[in-house]
Amino acid sequence: MATDRRRTRRTGALTRASVRRGSGQRPRRPEEEDEGSTGRMRFVQSPTTWLLGILLAVVTVTFQDVLTASVKTILPLDRVPDRLSPQNAIDVVEIKDVKDIGYYVVRDAEGAGSAADRKIIEEISSGRSWRKGRRAVDAGNAEWMITVQGRAAQQIRITDIVPVLEGGRCEKPLGGSLVHFPSQGVTDVIPLELEVDAPRPRLKISGKDGKDAEPFFTGPQAKHITLNQNETEAFIVRATASTGYCRWRYRVHYEVGGGTAEMTISGPGGKPFELTARMTDASGYRKVYFPSFDCLPSGPPPPHSWYEQAGAEYARDRRSGKVPPCPEG
Structure with missing residues (x-):
């Protein structure tokens, strides 16, 4: 029987068209996967890899230090960011009572009487620190020496120190017992004046040639106090009260690192400063x-x-x- 030449012979071979249509990634054999994982782990655990990581970390830290030093050399001090928080740029080194001579009011304690009177006389006569314990309050005037220190790498500029009254106002003068007692001497520092029971109490400095005291931080003759790193500055605040009993803290406004910040200065032991007016009738x-x-x-x-x-x-x-x-x- 003759074969029809126009009929295509069927075979089991794949055509190129079928290869393209059915092309895909051949699944990896298990042994090939194991070889890839083992190779990656071998690279990670290689001593050379660890050495390169350590060298990269050292180079990064060194570059940061060199860059910081270069920036501080090129830029002005007041434009360099400080690693310290601006709120911690000033330290209060010391708060010292330096009243030379004056009056104090001793609060009447529980059981006050002849025994308490004798104890006060003994303490005064002995020269011991009888004022400790907050029973005695400055009367009429007070003098406190405040010493501060700069901590920031750049210069700090104190632009204002404002007394903030506890409760927003002064109270009536304290009663009790009045003591006239000389205290320790005063050193030569910045003298500031404060009428704490005035309507708007502000720190002032005595005018020249007997003129009235002028505002220190505000007004046409405004001044400021600067602190470099580790530099200390001391100033005395001579406070007076003529009408009431006042308790207050100081709010310090300052500039550092191109920004502004503020802090609070309290009296010894973190308590407010306090001062009472003397009674007009003893x-x-x-x-x-x-x-x-x-x-x-x-x-x-x-x-x-x-x-x-x-x-x-x-x-x-x-x-x-x-x-x-x-x-x-």
Whole structure:
């Protein structure tokens, strides 16, 4: 039988068209996968890889230090960012009571009486730190020396120091016992004045040639205090009160690193500063304690240097405005 030449012979071979249509990635054999994973782990654990990682870390840190030093050399100090927080740029080194001589009010404690009076006289006569314990409050005036130090790498500029009253106002003057007592001396530092019970209390500095005190941080003659790194500055605030009992802290405004910040300065132990006006009539005090130079002795110098009187008697003896005789006993 003759074969039809036009008919195509069927075979089992794949045509090129079928290869293209059915082309795809051949699945990896298990042994090939194991070989790839083992190769990657071998690379990671290689000593050369670890050495390259350590060298890269060292180079990165060194570059950062060199870049920081270069920036500080090129840019002005007040434009270089500081690693310290601006809120921690100033340290309060010391707060010291430097009142030279003046009056204090001793709060009446529980059980106040003759025993308490004798204890006060003993403490005053011995020269011990009788004012500690917050029983004694400056009366009429107070003098505190505040020492601050700059911590930032760039210069700090203190632009204002504002007293902030506890409760927003002063209260009526304190009663109790009045003490006239000399304290320690004062060093030569920046003297600032503060009328703490004024309507708008501000720090001032005495004017030249007897002129009235002028604002220190504000006004046409405004000044500021600068602190370089590790530099200290001390200033004395001479506060007065004529009408009330005041408790306050200082809010310090300053500039550092091209920005502004503020901090709070409190009194010793983190408590507010405090000052009371003296009563206009000394008879309002339970007792008054004063040294021998506040009166005229009638005979030889007394064996002790302190006297005590009831407030009413002290007021009576001084109504004339003259120095009265020393009380007997």
